[in-house]
């Protein structure tokens with residue numbers, strides 16, 4: 195099984211030096227493009243590969259790049275979104291800590307494709323090892339002449355800076371990330387104008403995920419067809435898949451796009467811990483809808499997971515077992531979203547804390563009649579199109595699907611009104 | 624008053640952005656690095672240096688989780704309270720730390736040794752529960768390891 199992204203990572207996870215990386219084919223794609231590919235040709239192969247963004251939304255990367263005006267005056271920016279903070283997501287950490295040169299190579303090639311002359315790594319503050327390893331790798335790349343002025347004598351210039359954030363989930367939203375890099379609060383921006391036209395400091399800007407950009411050198415080296423063949427389905431490439439929760443062997447694996455949820459849980463994660471049963475899973479981080487037993491054979495790729503009513507998201511799955519409280523699980527997620535809401539728009543700022551309060555009441559067996567209906571109404575009021583960014587609709591995904599699949603778990607704790615007034619219970623077994 | 628060293632570090636950050644104010648988060652980081660937290664006094668000094676009002680800068684400072692506008696202890700314990708760590712029982716880790724150190728989330732121990740804070744997902748969910756102390760990451764934590772871990776931080 196081919197593992198282009200992680201195959202060269204050492205068992206002890208120490209990153210390769212530049213020299214070691216070159217021995218396993220590192221920086222070949224950079225040499226290839228500078229020798230004889232136009233930016234348009236690099237864009238074309240990426241477009242043809244059908245690579246989709248690995249940051250969660252799955253937007254086609256080649257198409258995203260094509261909106262950058264190639265002839266716009268400099269500066270232009272390429273930014274890698276390394277703010278990984280979606281609960282349950284732990285995939286970019288590996289690429290950042292253990293394959294920094296692959297990311298840098300991907301960034302240089304991508305910057306060339308959009309003719310950017312400035313690049314930033316927007317790194318989450320908590321990733322200390324990554325910060326150390328990237329700093330060292332960037333320095334090596336400068337020394338080798340892969341960064342800076344007139345790269346390998348081609349006339350192409352690129353500067354690269356590491357920016358470590360100061361902690362806020364919203365920094366991962368791409369327009370909020372731009373505000374944060376400009377020294378502002380990380381609130382999102384209205385679109386249009388899109389960042390490709392007016393992004394960082396009002397200049398054309400591309401923001402891509404770590405895993406997305408790490409794919410680029412391999413696509414440029416081996417071609418679009420090769421990339422498509424890596425996958426078991428029509429959705430190309432390999433993907434980092436993770437499983438956390440009460441399984442026997444939680445972990446992270448690079449696998450072909452299109453492995454099934456069953457294979458991930460049973461084969462790779464070793465199945466559920468003894469004495470526990472699978473109840474459901476969020477397939478791609480905290481802001482994705484639950485999949486349940488009936489979806490075990492769903493292929494993990496963007497269209498198949500969407501057809502099953504959820505999203506592939508970040509590809510890192512959180513498993514819910516039968517001894518863990520569903521209401522407690524969802525409450526924990528909503529607590530996160532309520533805390534990390536940037537407060538810019540009312541439904542999200544006011545709605546999430548309210549939802550958290552109601553879930554808390556239900557969790558304490560103090561729920562009231564009408565609470566579930568109220569929660570359901572909120573999944574619409576905070577749904578797509580009702581808020582300024584995707585945080586709130588994302589927060590509603592686990593909630594709406596939990597109510598759909600596990601309604602009884604919520605109902606169990608709702609007292610009927612008579613009981614609330616009189617204190618007398620009516621229990622229907 | 625900003626020290627010469629702080630000013631030098633802030634100037635380096637200003638150098639890579641098109642205008643001064645864009646480096647204000649970096650400036651806050653520099654000052655916090657040297658002083659552990661950002662007091663009202665420090666905030667005013669940074670604001671003046673960045674040619675911003677203190678109010679403007681404070682609106683930025685208070686937005687971010689990792690800029691401390693209140694004093695903190697010598698070591699900061701960040702316990703992951705997000706979903707995978709919740710499933711794997713971070714609550715007993717939190718309670719054990721409270722028992723050992725006598726502080727709850729948001730508090731600093733009387734000897735100023737530790738501040739304990741909840742923190743969203745630390746990006747190591749396959750090794751839950753997880754926490755950070757200072758720059759160090761601890762994962763797959765069991766309660767019997769805690770004494771050994773805490774000993775390293777004086």
Ligand SMILES: Cc1cc2nc3c(=O)[nH]c(=O)nc-3n(C[C@H](O)[C@H](O)[C@H](O)COP(=O)(O)O)c2cc1C
Nearest residue numbers: 247248249275277278279366367368402403406584
């Ligand atoms: C609240 C929120 C947080 C996000 N956090 C991240 C993140 O940490 N990393 C990331 O790559 N994308 C994140 N995204 C998605 C980005 O907005 C953007 O779609 C992505 O970086 C684009 O890269 P891609 O096309 O390569 O996937 C987040 C989105 C939202 C709404």
Ligand code: SF4
Nearest residue numbers: 536537538539542583
């Ligand atoms: S949806 Fe939430 S996070 Fe997004 S802009 Fe509105 S308040 Fe901010």
Ligand code: FES
Nearest residue numbers: 703708744745748
């Ligand atoms: S949920 Fe705790 S590290 Fe991700």
